Amino acid sequence: xxxxxxxxxxxxxxxxxxxxxxxxxxxxxxxxxxxxxxxxxxxxxxxxxxxxxxxxxxxxxxxxxxxxxxxxxxxxxxxxxxxxxxxxxxxxxxxxxxxxxxxxxxxxxxxxxxxxxxxxxxxxxxxxxxxxxxxxxxxxxxxxxxxxxxxxxxxxxxxxxxxxxxxxxxxxxxxxxxxxxxxxxxxxxxxxxxxxxx
Numbered sequence: 242x243x244x245x246x247x248x249x250x251x252x253x254x255x256x257x258x259x260x261x262x263x264x265x266x267x268x269x270x271x272x273x274x275x276x277x278x279x280x281x282x283x284x285x286x287x288x289x290x291x292x293x294x295x296x297x298x299x300x301x302x303x304x305x306x307x308x309x310x311x312x313x314x315x316x317x318x319x320x321x322x323x324x325x326x327x328x329x330x331x332x333x334x335x336x337x338x339x340x341x342x343x344x345x346x347x348x349x350x351x352x353x354x355x356x357x358x359x360x361x362x363x364x365x366x367x368x369x370x371x372x373x374x375x376x377x378x379x380x381x382x383x384x385x386x387x388x389x390x391x392x393x394x395x396x397x398x399x400x401x402x403x404x405x406x407x408x409x410x411x412x413x414x415x416x417x418x419x420x421x422x423x424x425x426x427x428x429x430x431x432x433x434x435x436x437x438x439x
Contacts, residue, residue, distance in 0.1 A: 243313050243320070244317070245316075245320055245321060246303075246313075246317040247300075247302075250301070250320065250323055250324050251327070252297050252298060252299055253327070253331050255277060256327055256331055257275070258326075259273070259274050259276075260272070260274075261274060263283060265285040270285050271287070273319075273323055275326040275327055275329075277327070278330065278331065279330045279331070279332075279333050279390035280330055280371060282329060282330060286319060287312075287319055289303065290302065290303060290304065290315060290316060290319055291303075291304055292323075299323070301316065301319050329389075329390040330390050334390070334392045335386055336419070337385075337419035338387065338399070338418060339384050339417045339419065340356070340382075340383045340416060340417075341408065343359070344357055345357060345406075349374055352367055352368045352369075352370070352374075353365060354367075354374065354385075356405070358406045358415075359406070364405050366402060366405075368387070368398060369398060371390065371391055372389045372395060374386070374387055387399065403416045408423045410423065410424055
């Protein structure tokens with residue numbers, strides 16, 4: 242049994258989790274549906290597992306007639322996905338973005354981000370409907386915050402933004418995410434130990 246999978250899931254007041262027949266990526270399958278104050282998340286649920294809620298806690302368990310090796314691969318993942326969804330519809334997830342570079346800035350118009358990233362053209366990036374954006378008023382258009390109840394959608398949105406300008410290792414220019422470690426490199430002069438000027 243998975244060590245993560247056997248941990249109980251805390252269910253805050255106002256959050257419900259149901260397992261039902263549904264569709265995911267065009268395929269009919271079992272799904273779990275998490276509803277809460279901030280929204281609803283639907284994800285596939287492995288048929289080898291069962292879900293049971295008692296009071297303010299829930300458990301994901303392996304069906305007795307399923308091979309252990311097959312079930313253990315999905316047990317911890319399914320439990321983690323449900324727990325992350327519960328946290329999302331309760332508190333939500335946030336990512337703070339900083340545009341690092343000369344002339345880099347963002348202009349926000351509804352769900353559309355107009356980004357200047359040092360390219361030959363401005364980048365128009367439309368946010369998914371379930372992602373909200375807020376500009377830091379003290380940043381002069383270089384820092385903004387994205388928020389969503391769906392961790393997967395938020396993460397993919399940030400990855401799509403970074404695909405235009407990944408932070409480079411010398412000066413860190415690009416689309417930076419707060420808390421993300423950027424592997425830095427020394428420039429040519431640094432590598433030569435200061436001998437470049439001799």
